[in-house]
Each structure stands twice: as structure tokens, then as C-alpha cells.
Amino acid sequence: MKTSTLLSLGALVALVAVNTASAQTATQTVTFQVTAINQIAVTGAPSLVINAAAAGSAPTSVTASGNTWSVTTNQSTAMITASIPSAMPAGLTLSANLTAPAGATSTGLTALGTVAVNVVTGITKLNAAALGLSYQLDATAAAGVVGSATRVVTYTITGGV
Amino acid sequence: MTAKANTSRRMRRAAVLIALAVGTREARAQVSVSGSPATMTVSAAAAGSAPTAVSNALTKYSVSKPTAPHSYTITAQLNSAMPAFVTLTMTMASAGNGSSAGAITLSTSAQNMITGITANVSNAIITYQLSATAAAGVVALQNRIVTLTAVTVP
Numbered sequence: 001m002k003t004s005t006l007l008s009l010g011a012l013v014a015l016v017a018v019n020t021a022s023a024q025t026a027t028q029t030v031t032f033q034v035t036a037i038n039q040i041a042v043t044g045a046p047s048l049v050i051n052a053a054a055a056g057s058a059p060t061s062v063t064a065s066g067n068t069w070s071v072t073t074n075q076s077t078a079m080i081t082a083s084i085p086s087a088m089p090a091g092l093t094l095s096a097n098l099t100a101p102a103g104a105t106s107t108g109l110t111a112l113g114t115v116a117v118n119v120v121t122g123i124t125k126l127n128a129a130a131l132g133l134s135y136q137l138d139a140t141a142a143a144g145v146v147g148s149a150t151r152v153v154t155y156t157i158t159g160g161v
Numbered sequence: 162m163t164a165k166a167n168t169s170r171r172m173r174r175a176a177v178l179i180a181l182a183v184g185t186r187e188a189r190a191q192v193s194v195s196g197s198p199a200t201m202t203v204s205a206a207a208a209g210s211a212p213t214a215v216s217n218a219l220t221k222y223s224v225s226k227p228t229a230p231h232s233y234t235i236t237a238q239l240n241s242a243m244p245a246f247v248t249l250t251m252t253m254a255s256a257g258n259g260s261s262a263g264a265i266t267l268s269t270s271a272q273n274m275i276t277g278i279t280a281n282v283s284n285a286i287i288t289y290q291l292s293a294t295a296a297a298g299v300v301a302l303q304n305r306i307v308t309l310t311a312v313t314v315p
Contacts (some may be wrong), residue, residue: 070209129209
């Protein structure tokens, strides 16, 4: 093969190599994840006063509605518990009733104590806002007159799986 | 082989080489990036709302000037689909050259990110946003390769 032929073939190979190496594309690697998310919030600071009764019956219970709660979880079978930091005075019962979001279950009107109790269970991968939340205060006659007091109700969301 | 035949062969070879050279010039739609974004993690939400999306606008891209009368379109695509209910969007700033399509949800199909690039683009910002619905659940750490391609137009 002549030298000129070899040179031409060499140029051909070189040009093909340039064509192949030409950067038509560029790449980026995007690394991502979604971690467990469990968030709950409530609105409202209800005030409950028992000041009436039907003669012959226990004092009339009172209810505070118009409060709301919201939740976001990306886990399955999450639950909400509620507790108060100190026991209610003797003869008084404070209860909470949370409306369950779609697919979950509310325990309905549930008495609150210093031990956390379930109020909503089976919350699975959802976000729901402004769900109903009401409180009820009950008293027996034996409770007597009880001065103004407060209890902070703590709601806790426990992630599922 | 006669001298005439040799000359003819050399001319044909030269024609092939010229064609390749022209093709090579049009193929030099150089697009480059400054690197890959840091890990993006969706980890928070306001109660009652969907998980909070996260963004990264710290990487950049550059594109070489096309040969007139051509322009470049930059497309982007993923190597595999995102997990269900997880969305990765990308915005390539036009930096005064070409027209940005704005925030585009990336998929395994190439989509136009910028069209009509006629001059050099240097270190223009790429913005990624990762969002997820609650239905996505917990998504383990993983990655996707985003391929940017410079397409010569016409």
C-alpha cells in the first residue's frame, strides 16, 4: 500500500474518532430520597364552663366545637394519641373527639388522662387539613365548685410502617 | 493500476473525508454541566399539606455557539422513571440566549428544555425540584441520570 493511501486512511480514522468523541450530550446524576414524615397540628384554645343542671340530674355537660386538627403522614397505619399533663379534678372529665380523615378510624369521644390514649388510628399516607375537633367537659355534683384551671392537651402522631 | 485510476480513487477518498469533516462540524453541539446536584431529600411537611418540595439551583450548564444558520435545542430525559408520586422537575435558565421552557417534569422521554440557542451559553443555572405526595410513602435513597442533549436545528 502506498504511503499516500496510508495517510488518507489515517485521516479517515482520525475524523471518525473526532466525530464519536464530540460531546452532544452531558449527564447529571440526581440523588434523592423521601424520609418518614409525620406531622400534626391543632387550632383552637377552647374554654369550657359548667354552670347549669336540670333539677334532679347531674350538671349539664358542655361542648366546645369549632377547633380543628390537621395531619400529614407518608407512612401507613399511623395513629394519634392524646394526653394531659396532670389529672383532672375529682368528678370532672375532659374528653376529646377528633374527626378521622379518609380511611382512618376515630375512637370518638374519648376521656383524657395523663396516660396517652388513642384518638385516631389507621392513618395511611395522606394529608388532611381542618378536620373537626371538639371537647366535652363533664362533671358530677360531687365535683363541687372547681376554680378556673387549664390543661394542655398533647397530641402525638406515631408513624406506622 | 493506472495513474488515472489512482487519481480517481484518491478523489473519491477525498470526497468521503470532506463529507465526514462537514458532518463532524455540525455534530459539535457541545453541552456541558458543572457537576451533579447534591442529594435532595424531602423530609418535612406542614401538617395538613403535602410534603414540602426541595430545590437545588447550584449546578450550571454551558453550550457552545452553533454554526450559522443552525441553532440548538437542549433536551433532557431520565434513564428510568421516577417512583410513583415522586416528581423531579428541571428548569434551565436561558441566560439571555434561547427560550427556556420553564419547569419541566422529567421523564424517560426527551423533552425540550431550551430552544433557539444561537450563541454561547456560559454557566447558566439549572434548577431541580423534587416533590412528593404523601402517597409516595418513604422512598429509599436512589438516583436518576439526567441526560442533556444538544440537538442541531434545522
